[in-house]
Amino acid sequence: xxxxxxxxxxxxxxxxxxxxxxxxxxxxxxxxxxxxxxxxxxxxxxxxxxxxxxxxxxxxxxxxxxxxxxxxxxxxxxxxxxxxxxxxxxxxxxxxxxxxxxxxxxxxxxxxxxxxxxxxxxxxxxxxxxxxxxxxxxxxxxxxxxxxxxxxxxxxxxxxxxxxxxxxxxxxxxxxxxxxxxxxxxxxxxxxxxxxxxxxxxxxxxxxxxxxxxxxxxxxxxxxxxxxxxxxxxxxxxxxxxxxxxxxxxxxxxxxxxxxxxxxxxxxxxxxxxxxxxxxxxxxxxxxxxxxxxxxxxxxxxxxxxxxxxxxxxxxxxxxxxxxxxxxxxxxxxxxxxxxxxxxxxxxxxxxxxxxxxxxxxxxxxxxxxxxxxxxxxxxxxxxxxxxxxxxxxxxxxxxxxxxxxxxxxxxxxxxxxxxxxxxxxxxxxxxxxxxxx
Amino acid sequence: xxxxxxxxxxxxxxxxxxxxxxxxxxxxxxxxxxxxxxxxxxxxxxxxxxxxxxxxxxxxxxxxxxxxxxxxxxxxxxxxxxxxxxxxxxxxxxxxxxxxxxxxxxxxxxxxxxxxxxxxxxxxxxxxxxxxxxxxxxxxxxxxxxxxxxxxxxxxxxxxxxxxxxxxxxxxxxxxxxxxxxxxxxxxxxxxxxxxxxxxxxxxxxxxxxxxxxxxxxxxxxxxxxxxxxxxxxxxxxxxxxxxxxxxxxxxxxxxxxxxxxxxxxxxxxxxxxxxxxxxxxxxxxxxxxxxxxxxxxxxxxxxxxxxxxxxxxxxxxxxxxxxxxxxxxxxxxxxxxxxxxxxxxxxxxxxxxxxxxxxxxxxxxxxxxxxxxxxxxxxxxxxxxxxxxxxxxxxxxxxxxxxxxxxxxxxxxxxxxxxxxxxxxxxxxxxxxxxxx
Numbered sequence: 001x002x003x004x005x006x007x008x009x010x011x012x013x014x015x016x017x018x019x020x021x022x023x024x025x026x027x028x029x030x031x032x033x034x035x036x037x038x039x040x041x042x043x044x045x046x047x048x049x050x051x052x053x054x055x056x057x058x059x060x061x062x063x064x065x066x067x068x069x070x071x072x073x074x075x076x077x078x079x080x081x082x083x084x085x086x087x088x089x090x091x092x093x094x095x096x097x098x099x100x101x102x103x104x105x106x107x108x109x110x111x112x113x114x115x116x117x118x119x120x121x122x123x124x125x126x127x128x129x130x131x132x133x134x135x136x137x138x139x140x141x142x143x144x145x146x147x148x149x150x151x152x153x154x155x156x157x158x159x160x161x162x163x164x165x166x167x168x169x170x171x172x173x174x175x176x177x178x179x180x181x182x183x184x185x186x187x188x189x190x191x192x193x194x195x196x197x198x199x200x201x202x203x204x205x206x207x208x209x210x211x212x213x214x215x216x217x218x219x220x221x222x223x224x225x226x227x228x229x230x231x232x233x234x235x236x237x238x239x240x241x242x243x244x245x246x247x248x249x250x251x252x253x254x255x256x257x258x259x260x261x262x263x264x265x266x267x268x269x270x271x272x273x274x275x276x277x278x279x280x281x282x283x284x285x286x287x288x289x290x291x292x293x294x295x296x297x298x299x300x301x302x303x304x305x306x307x308x309x310x311x312x313x314x315x316x317x318x319x320x321x322x323x324x325x326x327x328x329x330x331x332x333x334x335x336x337x338x339x340x341x342x343x344x345x346x347x348x349x350x351x352x353x354x355x356x357x358x359x360x361x362x363x364x365x366x367x368x369x370x371x372x373x374x375x376x377x378x379x380x381x382x383x384x385x386x387x388x389x390x391x392x393x394x395x396x397x398x399x400x401x402x403x404x405x406x407x408x409x410x411x412x413x414x415x416x417x418x419x420x421x422x423x424x425x426x427x428x429x430x431x432x433x434x435x436x437x438x
Numbered sequence: 439x440x441x442x443x444x445x446x447x448x449x450x451x452x453x454x455x456x457x458x459x460x461x462x463x464x465x466x467x468x469x470x471x472x473x474x475x476x477x478x479x480x481x482x483x484x485x486x487x488x489x490x491x492x493x494x495x496x497x498x499x500x501x502x503x504x505x506x507x508x509x510x511x512x513x514x515x516x517x518x519x520x521x522x523x524x525x526x527x528x529x530x531x532x533x534x535x536x537x538x539x540x541x542x543x544x545x546x547x548x549x550x551x552x553x554x555x556x557x558x559x560x561x562x563x564x565x566x567x568x569x570x571x572x573x574x575x576x577x578x579x580x581x582x583x584x585x586x587x588x589x590x591x592x593x594x595x596x597x598x599x600x601x602x603x604x605x606x607x608x609x610x611x612x613x614x615x616x617x618x619x620x621x622x623x624x625x626x627x628x629x630x631x632x633x634x635x636x637x638x639x640x641x642x643x644x645x646x647x648x649x650x651x652x653x654x655x656x657x658x659x660x661x662x663x664x665x666x667x668x669x670x671x672x673x674x675x676x677x678x679x680x681x682x683x684x685x686x687x688x689x690x691x692x693x694x695x696x697x698x699x700x701x702x703x704x705x706x707x708x709x710x711x712x713x714x715x716x717x718x719x720x721x722x723x724x725x726x727x728x729x730x731x732x733x734x735x736x737x738x739x740x741x742x743x744x745x746x747x748x749x750x751x752x753x754x755x756x757x758x759x760x761x762x763x764x765x766x767x768x769x770x771x772x773x774x775x776x777x778x779x780x781x782x783x784x785x786x787x788x789x790x791x792x793x794x795x796x797x798x799x800x801x802x803x804x805x806x807x808x809x810x811x812x813x814x815x816x817x818x819x820x821x822x823x824x825x826x827x828x829x830x831x832x833x834x835x836x837x838x839x840x841x842x843x844x845x846x847x848x849x850x851x852x853x854x855x856x857x858x859x860x861x862x863x864x865x866x867x868x869x870x871x872x873x874x875x876x
Contacts, residue, residue: 022587032654032767033586130584136730138576138584145758146568146576148471149460149750216470274736277715282731292574292744293720295737298712305729312587320583322760329470 004037005319006072010064010090011079012045012053015104015131018308019077019315020053026312034319042070064090068097075100075318077311083107088116095119095127100323102314104131104307110205113212113219114334117326127326128314133159133206136306137299138313139285143213144328150289152214156252156436159206161281161301162190162197163229163249167266168279171237171246177230189281199228200249200264207251207262210285213328214253215260217337224251225340227265236352236431239402240268243378245350246276250436261340266433268350273438274298286438294438345410348377348435351417354398354427355381361425365401368419372412377404398427404435442475443757444510448502448528449517450483450491453542453569456746457515457753458491464750472757480508502528506535513538513756515749521545526554533557533565538761540752542569542745548643551650551657552772555764565764566752571644572597574744575737576751577723581651582766588727590652594690594874597644599719599739600628600635601667601687605704606717609675609684615668627719637666638687638702645689645700648723651766652691653698655775662689663778665703674790674869677840678706681816683788684714688874699778704871706788711876712736724876732876783848786815786873789855792836792865793819799863803839806857810850815842836865842873 007023009016023030023038031037042059044067061067068076068090076094078101080087087108091101096119103109109116109129120127130140134157138146143155158164166180173180181198184190196202204224212219229249240247245268253262269276274296278284283301286294300306317324327334355361362381369376380402405413417430445461447454461468461476469475480497482505499505506514506528514532516539518525525546529539534557541547547554547567558565568578572595576584581593596602604618611618619636622628634640642662650657667687678685683706691700707714712734716722721739724732738744755762765772793799800819807814818840843851855868 026587026589029589029654029767030586032771033763035763035768136585136588136727137733138580141579141584142576145755145760146579146751147574147747148468148754149464150574150747151464151467216467272717274712274715277712279710289574289747292741292747293738295575295735297733297735299733300731303730306731309585309588309727309730313584316586317583320760320762322583322758322762324758324760325471325473329467330473333470 002036004039005315006039006041006074007077007315008042008061008067008070008073008075009040009077009079010044010067011081012043012051013079014304015307015311016045016079017051017053018304019079019311022308022312024054030316030319034316036319038315038319041072042067065093068094068099073099075102075315077315078103078105079311081105083111088112091116092119095123095125098123098125100126100318102128102311102318104129104311106132106205106209110208110219110221113209113327114331118331120326121330124323126318126323128317130314131307131310133209134283134285134297134299134301135303136309137283137285137297137301139210139297140213142297143210143287144324147287147289150292152287152289154252154254154288155210155214155285156250157285158248158275158278158283159203159251159301160197160249161283162194163203164278165189165281166198167229167232167247167249170232170234171241174234176234177232198230200226203249203251203264207253207264210251211253211260211262212334214287215255216329216334217260218334219327220337223262223337223339225263225265225342229266231431232266233431235400236433239352239380240350242380243404244271245269245435246271247433248275252436258344260337261345262337263340263342268433268435270438343411343414345434346407348407348437349405349413350433350435351403351405351413352431353401353420355401356425356427357397357399364423364425365420368416368423371419372416374408374412374416375406377406379403440474442477443753444477444479444512445515445753446480446499446505446508446511446513447478447515447517448482448505449519450481450489451517452742453745453749454483454517455489455491456742457517457749460746460750462492468754468757472754474757476753476757479510480505503531506532506537511537513540513753515753516541516543517749519543521549526550529554530557533561533563536561536563538564538756540566540749540756542567542749544570544643544647548646548657548659551647551765552769556769558764559768562761564756564761566755568752569745569748571647572721572723572735572737572739573741574747575721575723575735575739577648577735578651580735581648581725582762585725585727588730590725590727592690592692592726593648593652593723594688595723596686596713596716596721597641597689597739598635598687599721600632601641602716603627603719604636605667605670605685605687608670608672609679612672614672615670636668638664641687641689641702645691645702648689649691649698649700650772652725653693654767654772655698656772657765658775661700661775661777663701663703663780667704669869670704671869673838674871677790677818678788680818681840681842682709683707683873684709685871686713690874696782698775699783700775701778701780701783706871706873708876781849781852783872784845786845786875787843787851788871788873789841789843789851790869791839791858793839794863794865795835795837802861802863803858806854806861809857810846810854812846812850812854813844815844817841
């Protein structure tokens with residue numbers, strides 16, 4: 001049998017500690033599965049506290065950089081986080097020394113992935129990052145290796161558990177975004193500063209990575225249009241339910257006649273689709289390959305154990321001798337993408353308006369939409385305060401109107417709604433949610 | 439660049455022809471993705487008809503065996519089908535000649551997989567069979583490589599599209615098994631002799647393969663307990679719906695204190711589970727890893743394009759130089775399994791009885807269950823012929839009673855039902871469906 005793969009781990013937080021434990025527990029199975037033993041020989045972390053790990057015989061490197069330079073290490077595992085240094089330099093050092101690298105760091109891969117992949121290709125090393133998107137869901141492997149025979153037309157998914165948890169609770173309990181966010185923070189599902197999650201940036205980083213693997217484009221977070229979930233109301237979720245949809249924060253990358261469109265926004269998906277069934281912190285990715293029905297992968301998108309599971313699988317691939325090109329194709333062959341011009345996006349739209357309840361309002365709205373050649377799949381007019389004691393005041397108060405359009409352009413929707421606002425037949429800002437069909 | 443991988447294809451049916459087309463169309467992408475061109479250099483098929491393929495410059499081998507022996511072929515692709523010869527001998531010949539082999543043939547892998555894997559291991563060749571289970575769903579790759587870091591506790595799924603199509607239509611339209619089967623045959627979803635599908639044997643072959651990959655056991659179709667769907671009635675599906683379940687034909691392989699239990703049978707699954715959402719001919723596999731939430735893979739389980747997609751991905755892995763051990767671990771390290779003794783199976787049960795409508799029946803049934811220490815989660819007594827013109831005859835006709843038990847042993851259920859039958863308080867045979875919790 002070959003000498004064991006000698007692993008160095010930088011970062012001993014929840015994931016790092018769990019990786020050490022898994023390699024210990026799964027040692028025999030790992031050796032049987034990869035034809036080679038796997039042994040942690042060195043670690044580094046900010047503090048030397050015990051963490052309940054048995055680290056006898058394991059070297060403590062004084063820095064990530066020192067660990068990356070350690071000639072005793074074959075495989076450098078980066079679990080510190082942070083898009084830049086010290087993680088970036090340490091990984092680059094390891095790759096240039098011919099070591100394989102495993103990381104769970106999506107921010108770093110989204111920002112520096114291309115440069116690191118180039119170094120990996122030049123030195124014949126692996127750069128594996130399955131845990132960076134969807135934790136234990138094998139989506140990187142599926143796109144990088146499993147679908148080599150298929151031209152991908154669209155990849156989309158629920159990539160952020162915090163947002164899906166909030167939307168699920170809003171839907172099930174009729175609560176507001178703010179209430180659910182507070183609860184998510186209390187339960188540890190959302191950060192004290194939730195913007196990175198709820199404004200869609202976390203999803204955008206992951207989507208940029210998936211788009212590169214699916215379409216052979218350069219990873220570019222700046223090419224992703226991003227919109228978060230804070231504008232979604234319980235009324236939207238109720239209306240969606242009634243009309244046969246659910247609202248999810250999706251990351252969508254799709255091949256269009258105008259190029260690859262990458263976007264993150266709240267999205268209405270048909271209730272019957274696989275993605276609509278995904279509740280709580282669970283993640284899911286759907287891949288539409290040319291000529292074949294969609295493939296959907298569902299599972300835990302975060303959590304120490306799930307992330308560690310993917311990290312150890314990546315290490316096992318290194319032990320097995322698998323050296324997949326980091327982005328599926330050589331970095332030099334990846335094409336540049338530009339930011340999706342959303343005003344040219346085409347699709348169906350959900351529009352919720354507060355219409356002033358007087359004669360001619362409906363006709364005005366219908367006319368403005370018709371002027372932009374927008375056809376309607378359905379219209380729902382909802383009566384407010386039904387059965388309310390103030391029923392007598394009903395006549396004067398605005399009435400919610402919900403419109404579902406057939407495919408049209410975003411531009412047309414904006415022009416129609418601007419005209420309706422100028423006509424002063426609605427109150428406040430219209431709510432607009434894009435529809436994604438399966 | 440390395441010389442292209444020279445592929446020989448045995449069998450030019452729907453899948454074989456599609457593989458030739460995909461390799462042609464995806465040529466550039468395949469080369470970029472695998473770092474090596476892929477070229478079909480030889481084929482063999484029973485008839486030399488045209489099939490709309492451009493086969494200029496491609497050799498016609500006179501038999502699968504001749505193709506397997508062709509020194510110009512690096513990778514032998516078997517798409518003829520059939521569990522035995524000529525497929526078996528040709529594959530063995532190719533492996534022993536150091537060629538890598540790709541096949542979509544589940545029957546052959548289930549029957550001869552161990553012997554072929556052994557030959558592959560001895561000669562350093564790949565034996566890839568992603569398409570054999572769940573077509574384009576990357577379930578083999580996920581179990582063989584993607585979950586190396588995780589101890590699997592259970593793998594289960596909907597592995598036969600014909601059965602799921604029939605159950606879905608029965609559920610949605612209230613039709614009988616026989617009516618739906620006839621329709622499935624008319625639409626080409628079921629064979630003229632449907633037994634292999636509807637009696638669960640197709641599912642059992644696939645399950646035996648998945649169980650081997652998940653648990654490191656020897657593939658053994660004979661170790662699988664098998665029961666088909668022909669006994670399921672629309673009444674069962676209606677009752678399931680009411681009680682929060684759906685009925686699916688599942689293949690389940692699970693680690694128990696008594697060993698690995700492998701079984702195929704109609705199963706009640708909670709309506710909220712990912713697997714319950716899978717409708718029509720779609721397949722799905724759920725993997726429960728130690729300490730992590732379930733991972734579910736959903737997609738097309740059959741069809742020429744989906745199968746060809748998986749075959750080409752397997753070929754690309756060969757081109758990439760990936761040589762995974764065929765069953766995830768060396769054949770010699772795989773453990774034997776024995777057939778699950780279902781009488782010792784433990785779980786919840788759905789029981790539907792036709793109770794004679796006279797005093798003391800309910801008490802008798804309850805007593806017999808209690809004697810076997812079976813606790814009930816719910817009881818539903820359904821009145822037959824409600825609103826029927828023969829309502830006056832109601833008193834005398836038997837009343838359907840539906841019981842959902844908490845976890846108990848199959849043995850206990852059988853003993854209780856035998857006692858109830860001896861007591862002559864029910865008509866006909868009781869219907870029993872096992873419940874699988876997520």
